[in-house]
Amino acid sequence: MRKEKGKKQPTWRVFSLKELHAATNNFNYDNKLGEGAFGSVYWGQLWDGSQINQLLPYGDYLQIAVKRLKVWSDKAEMEFSVEVEILARVRHKNLLSLRGYCAEGQERLIVYDYMPNLSLLSHLHGHHSAECLLDWNRRMNIAIGSAEGIAYLHHHATPHIIHRDIKASNVLLDADFKAQVADFGFAKLIPDGATHVTTTVKGTLGYLAPEYAMLGKASESCDVYSFGILLLELATGKRPLEKLSSSMKRTITNWALPLACEGRLSELADPQLNGKYEDVELKRVVFVALICAHSRPEKRPTMLEVVELLKGDSKEKFAVIENDELFKSQPANDNDGPAADDGSDFIWEEREPKQVAKELQV
Numbered sequence: 001m002r003k004e005k006g007k008k009q010p011t012w013r014v015f016s017l018k019e020l021h022a023a024t025n026n027f028n029y030d031n032k033l034g035e036g037a038f039g040s041v042y043w044g045q046l047w048d049g050s051q052i053n054q055l056l057p058y059g060d061y062l063q064i065a066v067k068r069l070k071v072w073s074d075k076a077e078m079e080f081s082v083e084v085e086i087l088a089r090v091r092h093k094n095l096l097s098l099r100g101y102c103a104e105g106q107e108r109l110i111v112y113d114y115m116p117n118l119s120l121l122s123h124l125h126g127h128h129s130a131e132c133l134l135d136w137n138r139r140m141n142i143a144i145g146s147a148e149g150i151a152y153l154h155h156h157a158t159p160h161i162i163h164r165d166i167k168a169s170n171v172l173l174d175a176d177f178k179a180q181v182a183d184f185g186f187a188k189l190i191p192d193g194a195t196h197v198t199t200t201v202k203g204t205l206g207y208l209a210p211e212y213a214m215l216g217k218a219s220e221s222c223d224v225y226s227f228g229i230l231l232l233e234l235a236t237g238k239r240p241l242e243k244l245s246s247s248m249k250r251t252i253t254n255w256a257l258p259l260a261c262e263g264r265l266s267e268l269a270d271p272q273l274n275g276k277y278e279d280v281e282l283k284r285v286v287f288v289a290l291i292c293a294h295s296r297p298e299k300r301p302t303m304l305e306v307v308e309l310l311k312g313d314s315k316e317k318f319a320v321i322e323n324d325e326l327f328k329s330q331p332a333n334d335n336d337g338p339a340a341d342d343g344s345d346f347i348w349e350e351r352e353p354k355q356v357a358k359e360l361q362v
């Protein structure tokens with residue numbers, strides 16, 4: 001693995017455990033940013049960030065986020081190697097950069113740039129949601145930026161990479177609210193010439209493409225499906241799955257599609273926006289989101305097309321989408337009413353496709 005590409009390119013290095021203990025105040029509870037399925041993430045700072053980020057002047061502090069994996073699981077060990085290998089290969093303005101790693105004894109740690117505005121999830125549904133920091137302009141930039149990051153993985157990285165866990169908690173926001181797609185622990189490298197890989201199902205319920213959940217067929221279009229759900233969430237402020245009653249759940253697409261068909265777009269916009277959004281852009285985001293989340297993978301656009309569409313660069317392609325049969329005759333059910341927020345965000349890992357199909361019968 002090459003550590004440096006060009007002179008000005010920020011790069012990564014191997015850290016000692018001692019350094020990371022010092023940077024995070026011995027993994028102090030107060031430094032903890034959150035916890036995922038495979039470990040905890042801590043805020044820290046390194047003296048003289050210029051050693052790994054040449055954009056920083058000599059003697060400046062660099063803020064970092066350190067993921068400390070629970071090493072007693074084989075799965076965590078696997079996640080560690082997949083994530084380090086993939087992150088070391090990719091550099092893109094909308095992909096969270098690897099700053100380094102540490103593998104000493106039982107300890108496995110990954111060091112990233114710290115993202116001061118945390119995750120999209122925290123702004124849409126979490127502790128930042130009341131502050132309403134995501135105006136429409138920021139949302140559009142996040143939509144386009146994250147689409148560009150995923151398009152890079154699908155179309156420019158060699159070999160191509162599918163992320164397999166695109167969701168709101170994996171889109172982090174830097175100081176300028178620029179999107180950084182994170183968490184490559186579930187990612188898969190697609191060998192040259194292969195159209196898909198068959199695998200055990202990993203990912204998060206509510207974002208899983210049906211053919212992947214049922215048959216374990218992972219391809220770029222599974223990420224496109226998850227991205228469609230993420231886009232809808234970004235525009236509407238709704239969760240991917242909402243509990244209507246103890247036995248009934250409604251997917252965000254089942255709620256949004258009929259409203260989109262009837263042109264009732266203002267009812268789809270996140271109430272937190274207080275009506276402050278661009279009509280044309282909202283329409284674009286909703287229609288692109290719904291076509292991305294089409295149940296038939298062949299109907300979904302590629303991520304390169306998604307970028308073009310979101311930017312409004314392809315009026316013809318958008319007209320084709322608007323006239324797709326998906327948007328014909330889907331009457332809205334006005335009795336649905338506001339759905340309860342169930343807060344669920346299930347992690348699905350190492351499930352056999354048949355088992356997932358059974359469990360999906362909600």
Ligand SMILES: Nc1ncnc2c1ncn2[C@@H]1O[C@H](COP(=O)(O)OP(=O)(O)OP(=O)(O)O)[C@@H](O)[C@H]1O
Pocket residue numbers: 033034035036037038039040041065067096112113114115116118119165169170172182183347
């Ligand atoms: N570079 C970072 N800067 C700031 N916060 C971060 C960074 N990386 C992760 N976090 C935060 O740390 C928390 C845990 O992240 P992690 O990626 O381990 O799990 P997750 O994505 O929340 O869940 P899962 O592991 O189930 O996918 C999240 O709340 C995330 O917002």
